[in-house]
Amino acid sequence: MEKRAEESHIPPPALVIGIIYNLKHDSSGDTPDAQAEYDSIDTVYAIRDALAGAGLGVLLFEADSTLPERLAHNHIDMAFNIAEGTSGRGREAQIPALLNMLGIPFTGSDETTLCIALDKALTKRLLSTYDVRSPKYTVFGLHIKPDLSGMKYPIIIKPNAEGSSKGISDISIVNSDEEFDQQLKYMLGHYKGDMLAEEYIEGREFTVGILGNGQDMRVFPPMEISFHKSTRGNYRIYSYNVKQDYKNHVSYSCPSDIDKNTENEMMELSRRIYKALGCRDFSRIDFRLSADGKIYFIEINPLPGLAPGYSDYPMLAEFSGVSYNDLVLSVLRAGASRCGITL
Numbered sequence: 565m566e567k568r569a570e571e572s573h574i575p576p577p578a579l580v581i582g583i584i585y586n587l588k589h590d591s592s593g594d595t596p597d598a599q600a601e602y603d604s605i606d607t608v609y610a611i612r613d614a615l616a617g618a619g620l621g622v623l624l625f626e627a628d629s630t631l632p633e634r635l636a637h638n639h640i641d642m643a644f645n646i647a648e649g650t651s652g653r654g655r656e657a658q659i660p661a662l663l664n665m666l667g668i669p670f671t672g673s674d675e676t677t678l679c680i681a682l683d684k685a686l687t688k689r690l691l692s693t694y695d696v697r698s699p700k701y702t703v704f705g706l707h708i709k710p711d712l713s714g715m716k717y718p719i720i721i722k723p724n725a726e727g728s729s730k731g732i733s734d735i736s737i738v739n740s741d742e743e744f745d746q747q748l749k750y751m752l753g754h755y756k757g758d759m760l761a762e763e764y765i766e767g768r769e770f771t772v773g774i775l776g777n778g779q780d781m782r783v784f785p786p787m788e789i790s791f792h793k794s795t796r797g798n799y800r801i802y803s804y805n806v807k808q809d810y811k812n813h814v815s816y817s818c819p820s821d822i823d824k825n826t827e828n829e830m831m832e833l834s835r836r837i838y839k840a841l842g843c844r845d846f847s848r849i850d851f852r853l854s855a856d857g858k859i860y861f862i863e864i865n866p867l868p869g870l871a872p873g874y875s876d877y878p879m880l881a882e883f884s885g886v887s888y889n890d891l892v893l894s895v896l897r898a899g900a901s902r903c904g905i906t907l
Contacts, residue, residue, distance in 0.1 A: 579907065580621035581896065582640035583611055584647045584659055587626055601648040601727050607871045611644060614892035627659055635666060642905060643670035644896060646870060653725040653757060654679045656867055671899035673866040677842045681866050682725050684760050687841070691861060694840050696833065698861045701762035706752060712744070715763055720801065721747050724760040727865055737764050737799045765852040765860050769802055770820065772834040772849045773868070773880045775891070776898045781838070783831045786851070787880040788820035818883035822853070830859055837864060845898040848877045
């Protein structure tokens with residue numbers, strides 16, 4: 565039967581994107597930052613609205629134990645992954661590994677990159693082969709004694725495999741063996757896994773965002789985090805408490821007040837780190853600039869937060885003229901292009 569003329573103008577069904585996430589829930593955890601890495605439903609809705617506004621179908625999937633079954637019974641063309649995983653040093657790899665097993669393309673880095681990047685010491689060790697400078701450090705845990713030989717105080721102590729400044733507070737910097745032992749006992753008693761101790765770099769704090777892949781990769785200029793007040797001991801650290809009340813503690817500037825050569829060096833270093841770790845689609849990288857002008861790599865987040873009006877990554881993108889909705893769609897387009905999907 566010949567189709568009616570009007571039927572030929574009916575557009576094909578939109579692609580369906582599944583947003584996969586972990587939500588903050590009421591918790592009586594041992595520490596106030598127990599769910600620091602998880603997202604609020606408002607962030608999920610903001611991403612949903614950005615995708616739906618572009619004419620895409622959207623399904624929401626909380627990354628709990630029922631996820632494999634729900635993915636099997638609900639078709640999606642691609643996943644927009646912001647899930648942090650539920651437990652263990654390799655938790656950020658849980659969803660990418662599942663999606664790869666099911667043959668579902670997804671945004672962001674794969675399970676191998678996320679596993680490496682979440683382990684701060686492993687990342688530093690790998691990047692040292694690319695001549696990336698980072699503070700002197702050591703790893704310790706319940707079964708690993710700390711070895712501070714060759715290190716100088718002050719030293720900052722933080723969980724080796726956590727994000728969102730989890731485990732970093734006003735008492736994280738220590739100045740003596742006695743303070744180190746006290747903080748060690750506290751950290752091992754409240755946070756699971758190994759700890760990282762690294763020399764504190766006195767200087768300015770910067771973060772750099774990267775969007776895209778290959779020739780289409782865009783490196784945003786460094787955003788400086790300037791502290792209004794010092795923490796205990798006159799130190800400036802981007803702690804969990806500071807992030808929770810950032811408007812009273814810090815201000816952000818981009819472009820920042822650094823010379824062009826330093827800015828270019830930091831951006832090129834970010835590009836090199838992104839490629840060395842096999843990052844995909846988007847990432848955020850943190851640095852310290854010492855008083856003598858040396859750039860120190862601190863850590864990378866290949867799964868940066870996307871909370872509008874709060875997370876650093878959308879903030880630094882907005883400084884460069886990229887709105888929140890455009891940023892979300894750009895991340896999706898980067899992943900889709902890499903996977904051979906036409907939006």
